[in-house]
Amino acid sequence: MQKALLIDPEKCTSCLQCELACSFEQEGVFNPAKSRIKVFEFEHGLKAIPYTCTQCSEAWCLHACPVEAITINEATGAKEVNPNTCVGCKVCTIACPFGTINYNADSGKVIKCDLCSGDPACAKACPTDAITYVDANWTGYDRMQEMALVGHGRPAKGAAQ
Amino acid sequence: MSGGNVKGANAKAQKGMGWQGTVLRVDLTRGEVHKDPLNMEWANDYLGERGLATKYLYEMMDPKADAMSPENVLIFATGPLSGTMSSTSGRYAVVTKGPLTDAIACSNSGGKFGAFLKFAGYDMLIVEGRSEKPVYLNIADDTVEILSADDLWGKTVWETEEWIKTTHQNPQMKVASIGVAGETGNRYACVVNDLHRAAGRSGVGAVMGSKNLKAVAAWGTKGVAVDDPVTFMKAVSETHTALHESSGRKGLTKYGTHAMLDAMQKFGGLPTRNFEDVQFEGAKKIGSRAVREPNENGHVNLLTNKACFGCTIACGRIAHIDEKHFSIVNRPKYRHASGGLEYETAYAFGPLCGVDDVDALTFAGYMTNEHGYDPISFGGTLAAAMELYEMGVLTKEHTDGIELKFGSAEALVVMSEKTGKGEGFGKELALGSKRLCEKYGHPEVAMVVKGQEFAGYDSRALQGMGLGYATSNRGACHLKHDVFEPDMEDQTGKGKAEPCKTSQDQIAMIDSTGLCLFTAGDFGTEGYRKQVDAACPGDWSTERMLEIGERVWNLERMFNLEAGLTKADDTLPKRLLEIPAPSGTAKGKVAELDIMLPEYYELRGWGDDGVPTKDTLDRLGLAAR
Numbered sequence: 001m002q003k004a005l006l007i008d009p010e011k012c013t014s015c016l017q018c019e020l021a022c023s024f025e026q027e028g029v030f031n032p033a034k035s036r037i038k039v040f041e042f043e044h045g046l047k048a049i050p051y052t053c054t055q056c057s058e059a060w061c062l063h064a065c066p067v068e069a070i071t072i073n074e075a076t077g078a079k080e081v082n083p084n085t086c087v088g089c090k091v092c093t094i095a096c097p098f099g100t101i102n103y104n105a106d107s108g109k110v111i112k113c114d115l116c117s118g119d120p121a122c123a124k125a126c127p128t129d130a131i132t133y134v135d136a137n138w139t140g141y142d143r144m145q146e147m148a149l150v151g152h153g154r155p156a157k158g159a160a161q
Numbered sequence: 162m163s164g165g166n167v168k169g170a171n172a173k174a175q176k177g178m179g180w181q182g183t184v185l186r187v188d189l190t191r192g193e194v195h196k197d198p199l200n201m202e203w204a205n206d207y208l209g210e211r212g213l214a215t216k217y218l219y220e221m222m223d224p225k226a227d228a229m230s231p232e233n234v235l236i237f238a239t240g241p242l243s244g245t246m247s248s249t250s251g252r253y254a255v256v257t258k259g260p261l262t263d264a265i266a267c268s269n270s271g272g273k274f275g276a277f278l279k280f281a282g283y284d285m286l287i288v289e290g291r292s293e294k295p296v297y298l299n300i301a302d303d304t305v306e307i308l309s310a311d312d313l314w315g316k317t318v319w320e321t322e323e324w325i326k327t328t329h330q331n332p333q334m335k336v337a338s339i340g341v342a343g344e345t346g347n348r349y350a351c352v353v354n355d356l357h358r359a360a361g362r363s364g365v366g367a368v369m370g371s372k373n374l375k376a377v378a379a380w381g382t383k384g385v386a387v388d389d390p391v392t393f394m395k396a397v398s399e400t401h402t403a404l405h406e407s408s409g410r411k412g413l414t415k416y417g418t419h420a421m422l423d424a425m426q427k428f429g430g431l432p433t434r435n436f437e438d439v440q441f442e443g444a445k446k447i448g449s450r451a452v453r454e455p456n457e458n459g460h461v462n463l464l465t466n467k468a469c470f471g472c473t474i475a476c477g478r479i480a481h482i483d484e485k486h487f488s489i490v491n492r493p494k495y496r497h498a499s500g501g502l503e504y505e506t507a508y509a510f511g512p513l514c515g516v517d518d519v520d521a522l523t524f525a526g527y528m529t530n531e532h533g534y535d536p537i538s539f540g541g542t543l544a545a546a547m548e549l550y551e552m553g554v555l556t557k558e559h560t561d562g563i564e565l566k567f568g569s570a571e572a573l574v575v576m577s578e579k580t581g582k583g584e585g586f587g588k589e590l591a592l593g594s595k596r597l598c599e600k601y602g603h604p605e606v607a608m609v610v611k612g613q614e615f616a617g618y619d620s621r622a623l624q625g626m627g628l629g630y631a632t633s634n635r636g637a638c639h640l641k642h643d644v645f646e647p648d649m650e651d652q653t654g655k656g657k658a659e660p661c662k663t664s665q666d667q668i669a670m671i672d673s674t675g676l677c678l679f680t681a682g683d684f685g686t687e688g689y690r691k692q693v694d695a696a697c698p699g700d701w702s703t704e705r706m707l708e709i710g711e712r713v714w715n716l717e718r719m720f721n722l723e724a725g726l727t728k729a730d731d732t733l734p735k736r737l738l739e740i741p742a743p744s745g746t747a748k749g750k751v752a753e754l755d756i757m758l759p760e761y762y763e764l765r766g767w768g769d770d771g772v773p774t775k776d777t778l779d780r781l782g783l784a785a786r
Contacts, residue, residue, distance in 0.1 A: 029384025
């Protein structure tokens with residue numbers, strides 16, 4: 001079964017444990033500036049939204065790469081950057097419509113989420129389940145279930161009581 | 162649910178030492194920036210944050226210096242666990258001499274600023290001297306610039322953050338700044354970071370203002386590495402799990418600290434109308450449930466909870482004010498969400514001033530964040546002013562025509578804004594209770610210890626809390642000791658000195674790690690010990706950790722004694738010592754400080770004069786100078 005990261009901003013408290021976990025897993029130090037997942041705050045701290053690569057099937061970054069440094073991990077579906085091949089041209093960062101592949105000036109290569117080879121550190125560290133790692137075919141399952149109830153007369157989450 | 166079961170260390174994990182090993186020293190008089198190696202001998206004896214900053218402060222300044230003079234030193238300090246995956250790793254402390262108390266000030270804040278100061282590569286920022294003109298510091302890794310704040314002076318905290326992020330084109334940078342309160346010497350001005358987190362007490366923001374330092378912006382891309390990553394991640398996983406499963410933690414996540422208002426009302430420890438009573442008839446209207454229920458317009462005050470950096474508790478409140486409420490009905494500018502009520506703000510604006518209007522309280526909270534001043538001291542000062550008004554000492558002529566009566570939501574709303582902006586009677590309120598009441602000839606009305614106003618716990622109902630207030634090195638404060646359980650079980654002064662002393666030492670240790678006090682119940686000393694032991698080189702035993710706490714406490718005491726404080730300052734106002742609690746579970750009781758204080762001095766190894774004995778100093782590796 002292929003899995004995907006499911007992000008529910010409603011649950012995010014903006015603690016940045018995901019950024020700490022990601023940077024520790026990928027870089028070996030606690031360093032949010034080098035995290036592949038970022039939490040963005042809006043509206044005076046009211047909203048916090050974690051955002052990272054969604055692993056497009058037809059990935060713009062992969063197709064744009066002139067040296068084929070980005071390949072698909074068949075087990076996880078992740079688009080992974082091979083740092084030995086990457087020349088740091090940044091064409092992928094232009095091609096990606098979501099901004100989730102970025103240049104790392106320290107290494108001269110690009111970095112992006114690789115799903116930690118199927119055990120994403122961010123999801124594990126998230127204390128509120130705002131980030132979970134679920135069946136890729138059913139990332140909408142919870143919302144679908146909730147809306148099914150609405151269709152049968154229950155008020156939706158967040159609606160006026 | 163992940164339950165805090167974080168991943169362990171991996172092959173990439175780098176070895177470090179918790180600390181970054183560099184102290185950033187900025188001399189504003191000379192306009193110089195120095196990067197000094199961290200004094201590792203001191204780090205090993207004082208750990209970090211509160212403790213280590215106290216050591217630097219003690220060595221760098223004369224405690225007798227005027228708090229508002231260039232001779233005062235202002236330190237922003239992180240700890241060895243700051244910026245790591247330890248839960249609540251976002252704390253930092255501002256340590257300096259406080260202009261409210263003329264004693265050592267140690268104000269702790271959360272948010273994200275502290276962690277990013279550390280990510281820039283510095284354990285501490287030490288600010289000396291005074292700039293001729295307003296400046297701010299831009300810290301971005303190795304780049305440290307003292308820049309003109311001509312365009313920032315006079316701006317609010319919120320405007321300042323936005324201006325700096327826009328000017329430097331870096332929305333990710335974290336900002337700690339002062340508002341007009343700090344610029345104009347409000348004695349209880351805060352340093353506010355990340356919009357609504359504050360190093361709130363004792364006037365540390367006024368010190369920043371006295372140095373003409375408007376703001377510090379920090380952004381860092383250097384990671385924090387620990388000594389033994391494998392053991393560290395195991396300790397992190399265990400402590401995350403302990404917090405995750407804790408019922409106390411769940412209560413904090415859901416209700417924040419606000420639930421304490423309901424508990425203190427029930428117990429009869431809720432200071433009301435400047436300590437005239439210990440229970441407030443309007444408590445239900447401003448309690449932790451009131452903010453969750455729709456008002457008559459269908460408006461719900463509380464929106465959500467949010468966390469500080471690295472925190473898996475998330476006790477922070479985000480609220481919004483009813484658009485129809487009189488405080489903002491004609492002011493669309495404030496129709497946005499922002500920091501909501503926590504216990505101390507709710508208590509100080511509510512019961513202490515007799516006000517039972519949730520949106521008025523929330524508005525006053527916005528003002529304290531936007532303009533940068535301490536809600537506890539403001540509430541205490543306003544309550545004292547209300548008492549003076551009801552006594553006839555103050556009249557409408559003093560108060561800009563406002564009827565300053567207990568219970569007036571209008572007075573709270575108007576005066577919170579005037580105090581923030583330093584306008585009209587707000588300038589008088591900015592003096593703090595002690596100076597205000599002395600000015601008007603009624604020092605007995607000021608409910609303070611060492612010039613600082615009380616938190617929301619009455620010493621007549623909570624005896625150990627009273628001892629903690631009287632002996633706290635920064636004046637009345639609820640965060641430097643934890644005697645809650647013994648206090649709830651027994652309402653006499655007996656047996657309170659020991660838990661007070663022990664918890665003071667433990668908390669001084671916790672405050673020196675870089676973590677938040679709210680983990681204390683679930684981590685225990687062992688929780689901190691094992692994280693520090695794995696993060697920092699060397700062996701960190703329980704004894705060593707607790708001795709650090711005791712050393713820090715005694716060094717703070719020595720700073721105060723050298724500053725001119727004496728045993729006479731370890732006391733409570735007469736109102737608590739002589740006038741019995743009128744209601745609640747402690748009805749008829751007064752604070753039994755006379756029983757507790759001698760026992761406390763003895764346990765501390767201090768003489769009858771409240772001075773640490775030579776044996777005590779020797780045992781802790783301290784020396785009188």
